[in-house]
Structure formats: structure tokens, C-alpha cells
Amino acid sequence: MCRLQFIEPDKAEGPTKEIFKKLVLAPNVLCLMANSHSVLDTYVNHHVSLNEYKLSAKYRKLISLAVSQFNDCAYCIALHTATAVDGEILTKKECLEGRRMKSSDPKADALLAFTKEVLEKKGKVNEDTLFLTKNQGFDDQEIVEALAVISFITLANLTANVGEPELDFLEPQPLTELK
Numbered sequence: 001m002c003r004l005q006f007i008e009p010d011k012a013e014g015p016t017k018e019i020f021k022k023l024v025l026a027p028n029v030l031c032l033m034a035n036s037h038s039v040l041d042t043y044v045n046h047h048v049s050l051n052e053y054k055l056s057a058k059y060r061k062l063i064s065l066a067v068s069q070f071n072d073c074a075y076c077i078a079l080h081t082a083t084a085v086d087g088e089i090l091t092k093k094e095c096l097e098g099r100r101m102k103s104s105d106p107k108a109d110a111l112l113a114f115t116k117e118v119l120e121k122k123g124k125v126n127e128d129t130l131f132l133t134k135n136q137g138f139d140d141q142e143i144v145e146a147l148a149v150i151s152f153i154t155l156a157n158l159t160a161n162v163g164e165p166e167l168d169f170l171e172p173q174p175l176t177e178l179k
């Protein structure tokens with residue numbers, strides 16, 4: 001049972017109703033964010049702006065999975081795994097790599113190492129990590145976009161962890177059970 005009020009899209013009123021009308025799909029975590037139409041609007045507008053990012057969908061999903069795993073958010077892990085696989089953005093193996101913050105692809109591995117250090121050190125990454133990320137082909141624009149993804153996924157993780165919405169997707173397996 002949700003620990004925050006769950007705003008049904010079809011029962012929303014005022015600005016919140018207008019925001020929900022823009023969505024094709026309203027995952028349960030957004031129904032919790034809807035307690036503040038300003039937060040919901042900011043989150044939805046960020047999601048829409050992702051199409052304008054230089055950072056590819058593949059890398060954004062890897063970051064989303066890494067951040068969700070770091071924040072122990074089963075809801076967001078399930079959501080991002082399902083949408084990554086169903087949308088053919090990542091394979092199941094790549095989803096697991098994102099959650100482990102390690103990849104067999106050197107470019108993805110550098111970005112995941114950067115993401116891990118941003119999370120662990122609250123943004124105070126060392127020169128070597130930043131150099132490695134840039135050396136793998138990520139420019140300053142993509143690095144700032146990666147920080148934005150980390151920020152917005154953290155908001156979703158915290159909302160889901162506090163609110164405890166029902167899973168819209170299959171519950172993810174713990175990493176210790178996966179090979």
C-alpha cells in the first residue's frame with residue numbers, strides 16, 4: 001500500500017490533470033509525484049527533453065539503472081529494466097551491467113564508473129575518472145546531461161522509496177542471485 005497519496009490520472013484536477021493528459025503512460029511513481037503538480041511538471045518536462053539530449057538513450061538507461069541500484073529502488077530498477085528491454089535500448093545483460101556499474105564496453109564502463117563516483121562522492125569526482133570519461137568520447141555536454149539524468153532518477157528513486165507504489169512491472173531479482 002502506498003505511503004503517499006496516489007493520484008489517479010483520470011481523477012486528477014487542475015494543472016495535474018493537464019500534465020497527465022500529455023502522457024502516453026503514467027507509471028505509479030508519477031502518480032505519487034502528482035501530489036505536487038510543480039514536481040510532476042518538472043519531471044515530465046525533463047523526460048520530454050531527453051529526446052533533445054546528445055547523450056544517447058542507451059547511456060541514459062545505463063545511468064538510470066546504476067542510480068536506481070545505488071539508491072536501492074526496486075521500483076525504478078523494474079521500470080527501467082522493462083522499458084530498456086522492451087524498447088530494445090538495452091539487452092538484459094546490459095541492464096545487469098548497468099546495475100553492477102560495470103560494462104564489457106569500454107565507453108559504457110567509463111560512464112558507469114563516472115556515475116558511480118558521482119554518487120559515492122556527491123559529485124566530487126577525481127581528475128582521473130573525469131579524464132577517462134572524456135577520453136572514451138564523452139564531451140562536456142554529455143557529462144552535464146549525465147548529471148541531469150542522475151539528478152532526475154534520484155528524485156524518482158526517492159519518491160518511490162518513500163511512497164512505496166505498487167510495481168507496474170515485474171520485480172527485479174537481487175544482483176546476488178543473477179549471473
